[in-house]
Amino acid sequence: MIRLWMATLLLAVPAAGAPTLAFGRLEHTPSRCQIVANGRPLDCQRLQITANGSSGLRLRFIGDDEETGGSYQLSFISLEGDQGSPLSCDRSGCRLEQSRWSASLLSTAWVRFDARGLPTGLPIARTASGRCWIDAETVSCESHSRNAHAMSAEAQL
Template sequence: MAQAPRPVQEPNFGNFETTASHCSMDRNGTVNNCSRVQLTQRGRTGLRIRFSGPGGEPGSTSRVTFIASHPTGELALACDKGNCKPSGTPWAATVISGSTAQFNARGLPDNLPKAWPMRGTCKISQELIACRSQSRSGWTLSAEARL
């Protein structure tokens, strides 16, 4: 009995998560604090950059997420078996979408997450992770974390 060949595993995938020394999320002029940043890389196709922090109610959380794509496929993270760290060189990419979500104290969504096609940039350096974007209708979404 022949076995099916295993798919080739992309070696450049995984997550990096850190606590920020200073972090803010701006949703069309409404600014909230954040405390964590998570970067998720699934190969050369793109990077998910998620900022999260306390919501408006005790125990609730608020989240802003960007999907960014580097035009030449340059990787933002250096990964080994799913464990990643920033590559060490400054990285910048084009934002292709942005989304927001709110979760109650039990971790359940307060409402449906909202997502938009967006244009903008995300930049990652040793000291800073920052994304700024705008939808076609003019709605703005940005976040910045100092590491």
């Protein structure tokens, strides 16, 4: 009886439709990638561009820390920009649709992870001014914050 009731309930609940806001992530292994965090240049191996609804993008530059076996991430949170989002996502994945895009920054975040993938401390997140750019060959971001070093990252597509 319980199984029949649950089956009826499942049939009565409408199936979830496709979301109206773009949501997804593009992951890329750049040919060259560098982060400058706290005044120190570091190599990075991965780039993630994430659409967070219709309000903006998170551009995350990720590097491997060979000394500790862990990793580090520098993230930039941007507004959508005048041109809209450069990221187009569907059920098969995400891709960059625009060859030129730029937007103002809202914040940056720096975090390190140990070899097990656990954070080694709290992320250092700050409101920041600056910009991110995407063109046919490069993704780059540069931020400036009061009482903190400038942070930047660039990846060649």
